Amino acid sequence: MGYIVRMPKLGLEMERGELLEWHVDEGDAVSGGETVVEVESEKSVADVDARENGVLLRVYLEAGGTVPPGTPIGIIAPADEDISDLEGEATADLEDQEAEPEAKPQKSAAEPAQASSSTAETAGSTGSSRTDDGGEISASPRARERADELDVDLTTVEGTGYQGAISEDDVEAAADSAGSEEASADDVRASPRAIQRADELGVDLATVEGTGYQGAIGAADVEASAERSDAAGSGGDARTLREERPFDGMRRTIASRLGESYREAVHVTVSREGDAEELLAAAEAADEALETDVSIQDVLLLAVSAALTEHPEFNATFEDDVHRLWEDHNVGVAVDIEQGLIAPVLEDVGGSSLTEIAKNRRELVERATSGEYTMGDLSGGTFTVTNLGVYGVESFDPVINPPQVAILGVGAIAERPVRGANDAPTWRRHLPFDLSFDHRVVDGADAARFLESLVSHVEDPWSLLPGEVPRSASDAGDATATETEMPGRRVTAHNPDGMGGRVEAGSFEWRYDEPEEAGGTETGPTPVDVFLGALASCLSLSIRYQAEKRDVAVGAIDVTAEGAPDRGSVEHIEPTVRLETDADDETIDRIVTIGERGCHVSQLLREDLELDLSWVRV
Template identity: 30%
Template sequence: MATPVIMPRQGQSVESCILTEWKVNVGDQVAEGDVLAVIETDKASFDLESTASGSVLALFWEADDDVPVLANVAAIGNEGEDVEEFRPEGQGGASAPVAEAPTPAAADSVAQSTSPVATTVPAAAPAGGSLVASSGVSPRARRLALKHGIDPESLPGSGPEGRVIERDIEAVISGRPRLSATARARSLAEDLERPARGTGLAGMVRSQDLKVPGSVEGAEISPVKGIRKVIAERMIESLQTTAQLTLQASFELTKAQAYRKERLDAGQSKVSLNDVIAHGIIKTLAEHPEMNAHFLGDRIATFEKVHLGVAVDTPRGLLVPVISNASDLSIEQVSAEVKKLAGACREGTISPDNLSGGSFTLTNLGMLGVETFTPVLNAPEVAILGVGGIVLKPKRTESGEVEHVDTLPLSLTIDHQAVDGAPAARFLQSLVERLENTPGA
């Protein structure tokens, strides 16, 4: 009996996964544990492994589909076994055919034997394995269409009762360029666009002349999918549903750098400037709880503890793992958690549960040479802090002389629906004072 393969639950907070890529085709032989597909949650990527050995009988979803967890995604078994009982409601997908479909020639024969005017007859089965209905195509029209790589079933007919006849095919041919045999096969199989004139002899369109629909001359076109699609949707949603205001400040690095050196001299673990800032945010939020909140339209949820999100750049895109209950941790523990979560993000092993539930986010572009920028809110959070690169600034000493010191720019974006400018400015002021005077405390 065939065995279904289900979409696994990737963490308690995940309700669906994006099936980004199939690694197998219907008919392939697989063993238990073989990779069938690549799946993604909101931002993490995983391999979907087979839970049985045998032949791939059906793939119930297409690439880029958003598949509910615990739904059947494929069926594995012996050739010829029925898989319809496992097919999710409303899903087609690809299946191994259970019966041979009639050929185009056979369909024409049926059409001629029933009536001078073809009504509805079975046509050749498409890739999905099920039969589709034809509106009627004359034998001469079908032969001419197949010769020129045209799908006659997709054309409106000018014959009796809408039947597609030879002149309908000729009209299409007259408005289309000549295609090489390879180009004709590719254009039908991959649904590619044909240019008005190709690079072949007398303008013949060759395989390399075909284009992806919507392509732009001189540009490579790639679909927006997976993590990039999720990020795009969340960024535009953030800007459309929040009133974002950004405040700028900077703090002098003298004592923060001295604190880091003292730790090393005392044999303590190394902490980065980002760790010092993260710890400073956590401590300062205890004094300004209105910044540690979610705006929910008609409600504001203020958190008792800080759940700090830290943006991480990965090959798959921007991920924001969350340090839960960060307010209970020491600076050493915060530093260790940041390293652990960032590593899991870059390796693709981060749990989806670690990518949600943040109450405040920290993002740092300073290491990439960016001095200041405007971070976008990770809604429904009401605030996010951006950190830029080190900038040398003049400072007037108590004696009146001017000296240059290293400073670090900070950019605080708030949701003005939930937080006013003055409270946000006070939070930023408190954070600067802490980082300048008692870093790590």
């Protein structure tokens, strides 16, 4: 039983499909399961197979045409079956479908077509046309196109295809015969229209290189030759074309999506870099300790996921004026393939172990580069990471992948000297980051805080790694590095008796106490004093970092954090920053303001900070 072949829907986001190639010609027999046509969506390529045995009786769409999913592109049926009902259905669907100009859907053979006395009309052409005496001409779409190109009257062409259908080869053979009869005495093969244009433009056909069948000269060849002659004679542009690459398929889709992104999103990019020594050391240690290959990118994805947890507004999409924050960290990993750049999605990075991330990322990239990726691999992303550092790029402005809110660009690792112990210079490797974000949804301060969190995890990624990965020293010249145990944001307060005690943080410790009136010995700082000290030290370092980042010369930085009242609950904190610098007031105000925003201890004062208090019986 016959059926209409339709453009398939390759994924939920598919809007149009392009017909890449018919694997059979109109009139050819096909077997069930045989590939009939190859099509491409915005993201993938697929074959359309015949559902059953039959003949490709009608073709409605030529190679290169694009139409929405569900549009009729052909009819397959037994050779002797009446397909008038199928043709009527296909014709009705095509009339309702507003296809792009390049789609050129063909009308059904059942529709009457007008014809001139010399050639069958090709605009909106049908599978067949009528001759002057009322008979029908059956010709493939490509045959009609070649007839138009070669100025061949289809009524003069003898078809050799199914039921006398005219093929492209039949048209070219007829053009060859006509050209031979009308060519000049030196036996140059040219179409009648080419001979006419050569006479009009004063072009010697013997100097024209034909691009038609078996080197036949067409009118376009004559006109191109005339243009080259004019350019050479006037001293104009005499360029030689090397290659023409049609702007279609996936490349066109990529261009469309990038254009959409820049038209819709308000792109802003902020940049900063982090010390990469610990990241590199962590990746090496994990690669040796775990039963899978671990790269720096895998550990970096852990750091990105940790930053997204702390700043969920970036793990989001923005559609229909709704900012949607997602629980899953589905991170797109940009991959360069022959057709262009795609971003297959690594799902649930936040809920995956480092071993799973490394394994899944490697498999995902392999599917992408081999062309075996699926629509599912490209869907559901909430954030994207693109790395041009592997090509030596130091910084760039990545384009947001809509409807996502942000994309992180990673540049090339660079080694530079920094001030070490006793002011001695030491060489450290640094990793640059460029975060592009949609300013309609998030602000620059939000982006700055995201990068601050990301860099903090990059510079100390060890707490993100599984317990079986031993910590190693990133600086071989630091003899104390392996002897020092960092707190890792884990602090224990011991209170053996009385109103005082001892704080342990890694291999560091200090005392805390209360005033005598509260039952203490007044021999150490109170817990509030300890907190104010943490705030002051955090502010001093954060402001120092901002000054160095902006090349602002600053000497000593003293921060006094004063809480009021003197006793009881703190109702007001007033930090005072003193800097030794010759910078102007505007510059000082900027580095102090941004430094306060980047201070993690200052952020602890947020009203929405979650505190999950628990207890156990000892």
